[in-house]
Amino acid sequence: MKMKSRTKEDAEFPEVTPSEVLEVGVIGLGVATVTLTGPMSASKLSIIIVYIVALITQFSRRPEHLAAQEGWTFRKNSTNGVVVGSLLFMLVSHGLQGDTCQGFQSVLDCSVVQLMFLNLLVLLVCSVPNLGKPWIIMGQTVYALGGFMFVRSGLQGMPPSVTNIMDMFIFYPTMTLMFFSALLSFLPGSLTAGEALFITQILTALTRVPVEPVYTDTPDRHLSYIRKVCLTSCIHIAIVVKYVLSKLHEINIAHSRGSIDKSTADKKRWKWSLYFYLGVAAEIFLFELPRLYIRIGENPFLWLLDFILTDRKRIILINIWLILMTLGIGVVIFNQTSSTQVRKIFHILAVAVFIPGLYLDLQLLLLAATGLTCIFILTEYIRIFRVQPYGDLIHDALSAFTNEQDSGIAILTPMCLLIGLYQPLHYSNDASLSEFQSKLFLYSGVLSTGIGDTAASIIGSRYGTMRWPGSKKTIEGTLGAVVSQLIACVLLSIFLGVEPSFSSAWISITWVIILTSLLEAFTSQIDNLVLPSFMMAMFMAVS
Template sequence: MAANKENFDLLEKLENLSIFRLCKFIENHITTNLMEGGIETRPANSNGLWSCILLPTILVLYSLGYNVSLLYKIMACLSVGMLFYCILFSIFLSVSCMVLKDNIYGGCVASSFISAILMYTVLDQELWFSVVYSMLIMHIFSLLLRNALTKFPKTFTIGEAMIVVQGITLFLVMTCFRAYYKIGDKSDEQMEFVYSVNFTILTTVGIIVIALTLMEESERNLKSLSYVVSIAGTYALVMLHMLVGVDCIIKLASYILLDVKKVGLFSIWLLMSIFAGFVIYFRTRIQAKASTVTRKSFHILASVVFLTGIIYDVHLITLAAGFGLGLLIFVETLRKADIDPISPQLQAAFDVYSDEKDVGYFAMTPVYLYVGLACPLILVPVHTGHQLELLSGVLSIGVGDTAASWFGSKYGFNKWSDGHKSLQGTSFNIISQIAVVYVLEMFEIFAVPNGLFKIMFVGTVTGLVEAKTDQIDNLILPLVTVIAFQIVGMFI
């Protein structure tokens, strides 16, 4: 009781600080303005404004601490501009919701100058390149952010929309720069091959999504879908021919089938995917609503795939991650396209496995899960001990969050102050992450300097954030985990 009173007094003192009062003031006014403007965000206790700092922090810290490629540093500079825009956006939104509805570009210009100055002075890029691309990218970011909040009601909180749009914008810039400007780390030829294939896959899916979006509802049918897929498939073959070579299909097949380890991993992943598909199919047939623990079982399956891939073949799991992301986006597009009989069946499966957070236009929770597991593959550069950081998504949401959900639902008798999650669940979250790393090191599956000490700190940070945040765990926790690894790496 005394400890709880001390914690309450500490929180009360923090809330009395001017910076916390200012943040709370902005938060309250944003919520009021959103309601008055008829803007519906995903139901949550807060807008999650703090989330916008996560992705830029990761990129900047890695750019400062490690020998990363020029492309990575450009992404870091652009992310700083996006962070500055998010701060201005939050301030403007606390004054009026008109920033969401009118084409107000003042914040874009100011944010563009921040990125342009960094690229010109720090990275020694040409002035025209820095200014033009900073302006263009910041306007794209602004447009996507406003559309995410206005066109797709109840899908994102403000913070979640900021992270998602930051990620989409930076990913598009990265793929375009890598493909057309040949900027990137060219020392790893195998990874360059993987990036070329993934670029082709994702742009092909993008063509399908755009085509189906532009169609009238009356035009969406199986025949139209077959035409669109045929055109997109032709584009994919042309792109592979240009990026990989004339024998692109042979190279791709040889890359997977001529290596025993790759064949073994691919076979295991394929069997697990088929098993998951059958489970979803039969549960949809009987229309049995999935519980939280049931949904978490898919976290485990996905985590095993990424865990084995990261440990045994990073290149192959990166290739598989690109294919899986494209497939996931394609399936979600079909669900929303109203194409009989595909869309109704996908909607039925969604109704069975959706949770209380999936109330918006898109099914974001499974997308967040997949992206959360895969994002360290892009964000974490190669350095000593980076294997543990690549497992940030697996440890935080595949292991910790799943363990907290299962253990807390059974033995969570003592709740946190908000009354939602339990102390027992949080404790098991932390312990499970430490235990997994301990087992991996004990069996010499991989060895990271001071890995056990690092995960003790990181697991504690992740567990506490999972217990207190009302933003979607699958999106937030992997980014928090990567930052925690970066911080502890400065001292250990």
């Protein structure tokens, strides 16, 4: 049969590559691993439906057509990743909730079935032109109104059925479209459609954080709420200072084009930078801190100080982190050029930070990682828009940790490494950790990115000769990733007091590691973000 020739319009979009097909195939194996364990349920059926629709959307190149209509720019040399972006959060959600869809409520408020509708909504509008700006404006309006309604719900006892209906048909759909279009509009060339879709689902779920006027003296609940407030504050800050950042962006463009001289540009930058800091301070002190005070019932800073200093293990842990942070600063100072070696040193340091925290104090590690993520996001605001006086300094410091995936306006790989390492910890209160396979859930980020990805990079670059079809990654590197993660799991089993033996559990663990290593070899998405989520979902499925 004669193949249909590509039209001129289709020729502008990337062709299907072998690595893209293999990437989708690995995700398909992951879907099969999840859906074939136990009886069929609405949650599993939702995952299958989204996989099929996302598969059609990815290979029809509809996201690329939409981007051309909207003026968006996806990251170069990467596939659109719609299948990966659509399925990852659903797979994790299914693992946390199980077939009953009862759990997960202490972290997020999205069920797998809800996520199916949100994914299908985004995949549908990929064929609709002129999506961007109206949804951004509408989303911000709905977010403000929704926030008011949720506060009112917490204060006056609005029936849960009303807020659930608002969530399903108004709040979640509008916020999903707003975040998806906003990410691609404000971060040109930094994300693929799949990455934007994955981040969108997380942001949409995190925005549903009600204010609770009645507090209970439970440290774990306080810490959980503090983490939620920290993460949502990054969204609130972006909305508050949006106008200021747009002014700084205009000044930077005018200076780069020679429309204004350096002296004039610097004066204007300092003026709007002052407004930026005032806006951030106002948002934190007038909105975020009162939220925390209402929930905790006392000064949040004093509560945190008491939480840290009343435990000897936490003081030891902070001293360890200070030493490792000093080493990290030294790496930044003495290595100003980007290289794989420098990035992998940073990977090793990050793992060295997380392992003592996992052993000594999980809650403090999670709190510190959440706070550091917020600092990363805030510094990206400062770096991208050259907010004075730190914008250029931060840009030069982070340039040592960039790779080909940081080709856009944002430098995401260092922040995604941090998120990937601590993401499993964020869900730890909802996961059953009675078995060794389930305990490995906590180490998904350390195993996949800290050990597996690092081993694949080092072994592949030094000894790799056989490359995977259509990929720069080598078979030797993938084998090195599998072996290194298996060795790490054996050492962890000994460390956790589990006698390593060749049981069915180890067959499942090996299967998860092989799937994750294959995804690392084939995916063109940000592996620091993708691999931990995938491994986490697989560990929950097999355990």
